Amino acid sequence: MPARVAAPIEVRGLSKSFKNVTAVSDLSFSVPHGSITGFLGPNGSGKTTTLRMILGLVRPSDGTSAVEGVPIRALRDPARTVGAVLDSQSLHPARTALDHLKVYASAIGVPDARARQVLALVGLEDVAGRKAGGFSLGMRQRLSLATALLGDPRILVLDEPANGLDPEGIAWLREFLKGFAASGRTVLVSSHILREVEQTVDTLVIVSRGALVYQGRMEDLRKSQQSRLLVASSSPAALATALAARGIVDARSLADGRLAVTGAALDVVQSVATGAGVTIFGAVAEHIDLEQLFLSMTTGQYVAGASAASPSGYGPPPAYPQQPHYPGHPGAGPPPGYGAPAGYPPAYAPHPQGPMSGGPR
Numbered sequence: 001m002p003a004r005v006a007a008p009i010e011v012r013g014l015s016k017s018f019k020n021v022t023a024v025s026d027l028s029f030s031v032p033h034g035s036i037t038g039f040l041g042p043n044g045s046g047k048t049t050t051l052r053m054i055l056g057l058v059r060p061s062d063g064t065s066a067v068e069g070v071p072i073r074a075l076r077d078p079a080r081t082v083g084a085v086l087d088s089q090s091l092h093p094a095r096t097a098l099d100h101l102k103v104y105a106s107a108i109g110v111p112d113a114r115a116r117q118v119l120a121l122v123g124l125e126d127v128a129g130r131k132a133g134g135f136s137l138g139m140r141q142r143l144s145l146a147t148a149l150l151g152d153p154r155i156l157v158l159d160e161p162a163n164g165l166d167p168e169g170i171a172w173l174r175e176f177l178k179g180f181a182a183s184g185r186t187v188l189v190s191s192h193i194l195r196e197v198e199q200t201v202d203t204l205v206i207v208s209r210g211a212l213v214y215q216g217r218m219e220d221l222r223k224s225q226q227s228r229l230l231v232a233s234s235s236p237a238a239l240a241t242a243l244a245a246r247g248i249v250d251a252r253s254l255a256d257g258r259l260a261v262t263g264a265a266l267d268v269v270q271s272v273a274t275g276a277g278v279t280i281f282g283a284v285a286e287h288i289d290l291e292q293l294f295l296s297m298t299t300g301q302y303v304a305g306a307s308a309a310s311p312s313g314y315g316p317p318p319a320y321p322q323q324p325h326y327p328g329h330p331g332a333g334p335p336p337g338y339g340a341p342a343g344y345p346p347a348y349a350p351h352p353q354g355p356m357s358g359g360p361r
């Protein structure tokens, strides 16, 4: 029997509390080899803390994490194994892109020539001699990524790399990551916006309040989306009764008088209506998009799609507007630094972080 190949990243029962804040709670998941795994969750749901624990920068309160089967500190060649971009520090503003990379190249023991190679990989070769202080956010993100690539790692860990990028930057990142994974390598990328990574990731780990709410393939999540028919008829009550008699029990009245029917095709609804003497005036299919599904998983809140007249009767009763959830800040709204406008205040500036830099907190 072939030996079991260790997952690129595996966490088991990982937990972290900061004083009275539980940031991560009994979290287990594994990142499949060759995947682009999206690590999704709202602000404050414990993503950064988890990534920092995986990278050995935060000491777990409980549980374990492994990179290619071993704790990160036991890796023989960490820079060749995993490259990371976290958002904790800023680039030195007075240092050129090339110099910045050379400093890191020397720290991890790779030749200076690699600095130019990674600049080319991220499309920054033309600005190699420019100071990072004058870089746009997108350029800084690319430079951070270039730094993470210096060791030619098999695994990339990226914390919200699309944050603040324009659509062109996001498209570029998507293609870059797909190319990286297509070469048999693995990506773990966090985001608080599913739509932002929807076209990039093939596997999902979704967390809410520090705990796992979904792990699986993107494709399976898509398939699990149920669409419903919004039916306008001469008698919604009679139609609901007739549908129930045919075993179609998920039919709910909407505030606008339509019936929302789940689990039946239009021709079936039409034939049941005809049999019951009910006239159908019109029907539209409502599709729940993934972002709404994501919101319902992570906040317990269902937000109606644009095509829906009303969300009533669908999922948990929505209370509009609903406060986002910030663990550790019950009812207090966002903690300082959260919900910051687009653009990177210094505390959020991305920074490539070699897995061995800094000690665990």
Ligand SMILES: Nc1ncnc2c1ncn2[C@@H]1O[C@H](COP(=O)(O)OP(=O)(O)OP(=O)(O)O)[C@@H](O)[C@H]1O
Binding pocket: 018, 021, 022, 023, 041, 042, 043, 044, 045, 046, 047, 048, 049, 050, 192, 326, 327, 328, 329, 335, 338
């Ligand atoms: N060093 C720390 N000291 C105290 N509390 C912390 C610390 N780091 C994180 N937390 C708290 O832990 C919780 C999870 O934070 P974390 O940054 O891991 O979430 P996140 O999902 O990455 O959020 P975001 O998307 O906003 O970065 C939050 O309530 C946060 O305030």
